[in-house]
Amino acid sequence: MEDRRRGSQPQYNDEISLVDLASTFLKRRRVFYAVLFSALLAGIIYAMLMPERYDYVSLVKLAEKAPGNYIDNPAAIIATLESQWLPEYQSTYHAEHDQSIPFKVQFENPENTGLIRVVSEASPSQAEVVKQVHAQLIDELLEAQTAAVSSLKRNLERQIESLTSTIKMLEGSEGATDAGTAIAAAFEKRLALEVTLSSIQPMEVLAVSRESAGRKGPARSLIVLLAGLLGLMGGVFLAFVTEFASLVKAQLAEM
Template sequence: MNNVPEQRPYYDDEISLVDLAATFIRRRRVFYVVFLVTTLVGLAYALLMPGKYEYVSLYQMAEVESGKTVVAPATTIATLQNRWFPEVQATHREMEEEKLPFEINFSNPENTGLIRMASEASQENATLVEETHKKLINQVKERQQSLLTRDKKSLENRIEAIDRAVESLQGGEDTGSAIADAYEKRVDLEGKLEGLNPGETLAVSRESAERTGTSRSLVVVLAAVLGGMLGVFLAFVAEFVMLVREQLGEGTDK
């Protein structure tokens, strides 16, 4: 039995790399046109798209003592996200009949009592961003001031109650230790009263030094890549359409 090497069958409809290269060369003008048009469109979009900047506002929350805020930052952020900011959005939509053109990201930097508000917007919307941030900061400030006033009033009432108790104890027998305890509690309450610090606005809609979002150069590069891929695809589509027309023409002649 002879060991004859098996030959791979040849099919007329097989396409080789040479055929692909020849097809692409024949239809290279299609590729050039598509590539050039797509790249120019991308360049025009990159030049005309509005540049966006990050606008940041910072608010230092009110404190009941050093390092302890009047309310947890997470609670304030939840209220901002689910109540106050949606209310501002609804008001803007009602008055301007359009959606607010930016979002606000709320966060609390780790180990701080800060509330950070950040928005990405074009410079033409900078004033609107500032107004919106101010509205939200004022709502936070008013809420925290009311809580601070409540705590202050409670401490003052407790101090007055201790003073009345001391007055009633004075002149009595064996009241020295009770008066001393009362004074000690009074000093502690006065320390807490002095530790109440109102909130403070540290920055309002501070604009970033550099643009944010997709850079113009990246848009042009992506447009060029897309133009290349689309150009190659349409070049082969053009060849396919030509072959179909030739087949239809031959069938008609017969």
């Protein structure tokens, strides 16, 4: 009896051969082609219509009181640019144009240098606006640096004048004890101040809104290639999903 019951049970074959897979794929190849060509077409259209964007870079060298010794710390300058001068200009720009600046403005300081890089990624149509923004920020920085240089020079000149007066006074009192030592020390200090004064270099603008050689973002060929790969995978998947849905529909119709 038990053997008879076993023999009456239906036998299911769950194995799927490569021939079945190939047959299913060929049967639904139109779905595969439709998905693949649609993805490729979308990728080509996107690649052609994707706006070109470039990096626009402005570069300045901060004022120095000696080679490698900068009047203002580059990190402090960047903090001022980010927290004060840029927000002020953003407010002015919004008031004049009723919109925000249509690109980001970033500030960088290459390590161990007194260089400040102002970088914006924008399209060529925005190049003039980028130049205006960068120029305005550089003007603010130049004004601050010029004031710092003038203040340092005045301070050094006052110290030099004071030492000169001290030297003259000491030279007039030749009989004073240790006058010669004091005069020598004053001369040495005045010379050091004069060297510092002559070594001061003002801020230098090296570039304003210079366009990068290559455009930003992925290459158009890469976009088309990725679209083709996505279309290939999506086409295979949808071909088998379509066949599965067709079998389920047929099975439900027989019930």
